[in-house]
Amino acid sequence: MQFLISLHINPAVLDALTDEEKAALGGGHGEFIEALRKSGELITTQALVDPSQAAVVSVRNGQPAVTDGPFLEAKEYLGGFYLIDCEDKERAIELAAQIPDAAIEGLGVEVRQVMFAAGQLEA
């Protein structure tokens, strides 16, 4: 079963971390990726640029319009994700709990099953 574990970050929370805490966060992700890769459960993981760099695209009367993002005015933004393939939802939750963000107040880790896929993975 495939799941997307999305990481909802809060830039203010991240800024308030000490250097040691930031290093531990980065190191924690490194270890998590390595463990997932070795167990054969990692499909891919990606991190996104700061939400201030987002462009919001809309088309009105056939005319595209681009404005500065982010789309939602919120405290939390999608910061990145893990796409995994594992046994069941319980295992996905168990894995999500190993992500360092899950232990930091103000950061969100969300698990959702994949329903449809197209692209290179189905080749």
Add this chain to the structure above:
Amino acid sequence: MTAPALEDLLRELTPQVLGVLVRRHGQFEGCEDAVQEAVLAAAVQWPAEGVPENPRGWLVTVASRRLIDQVRSDHARRDRESATAAGVVPGDVPDTDDTLVLLFLCCHPALTAASQTALTLRAVGGLTTAEVARAFLVPEATMAARISRAKQRVKAAGSSFTLPAGAERQDRLRVVLHVLYLIFNEGYTASSGSELHRADLAREAIRLARMVHAQLPGDGEVTGLLALMLLTHARRQARTTAAGDLVPLDEQDRAKWDRELIGEGTELVKASLAGPALGPYQLQAAIAATHADAATAGETNWPQVHALYLIMERIAPNPMVTLNRAVALAEIAGPPAGLALLSALDGDERLAGHHRLLSVRAHLLEKAGDPAGAYEHYRRAAKSTASIAEQRYLESRASRVRPRSVR
């Protein structure tokens, strides 16, 4: 030899050759890699140079050489292991078929179901890592890591290359059958991605089940599982429309059912039911055979279907079985009786929010003449499923019963 015939031959020989190697050298892990390389070499060489007179002997010889190369290149272990590996005498191939022993090893209880299926498809099914990865819609690197981890686990579990004995054998056989069932289902319920490859998984599961059946023809559950697969696979052409929409059993064009598979499956069901013990696969196969026996949906022998579910509830109680029995009960005693049985399942945590409970209730409410209730439950079921095809089907049922007030 045509390309498909060559592939069939290689896939059939893979577990046999692997069995010979593991018997000679032990170390399942290294042997499995060596056999995979030998099979790849054959797939390249044989079409150009012709199939050798003794294909199995050829594969054993080449795989043994690969194994020696592997051992030699491993400097740290060279002194310890080259002595055993160097003793390979090509051509001397014992005539035992270790397919079953290999299946037990690949379906080792120390592995997760995802690892069991992957390892089984590669080591027994003879699929390449890339093919297994494609079938499960994951990148090759992900699948390669999973297979390699699975082999390490099997090694760490310290299992021997023999068939388990006594009660353990029955327990382990149950795991093997479950893995084959999962492989079949993965192919059968293909809902996304390249459906062609996933349909191949159903065929592969049937091929493996046939191999097990050939070795254990007297085991009722093995026979039952093979029969269940054949009877289910027989409906594949009628199960979806050209556009990929699901067609429920009672609306399927039964002329599209594969009569040959139904005939074979039905015979197997009869044979298995004559045996001393009944198991869940035999009963599911018997239910599938009952449906296959009806020329039209209206002629279905529902009392028999209901009776079979009752027996199943007794020998292998499971809320999903009760759910299915409610459908049969509604057919013989009316929708309210089916709904009453469903309400007994409401407190069951295993089914809480499950789309099957919601969709069966929707179906029975529709039959009972409660379109508003049916609409609500079809909608909730559509939200709960993880299958696109099923979601589309449930949304279309919801539209059919949508009350005027929400139109």
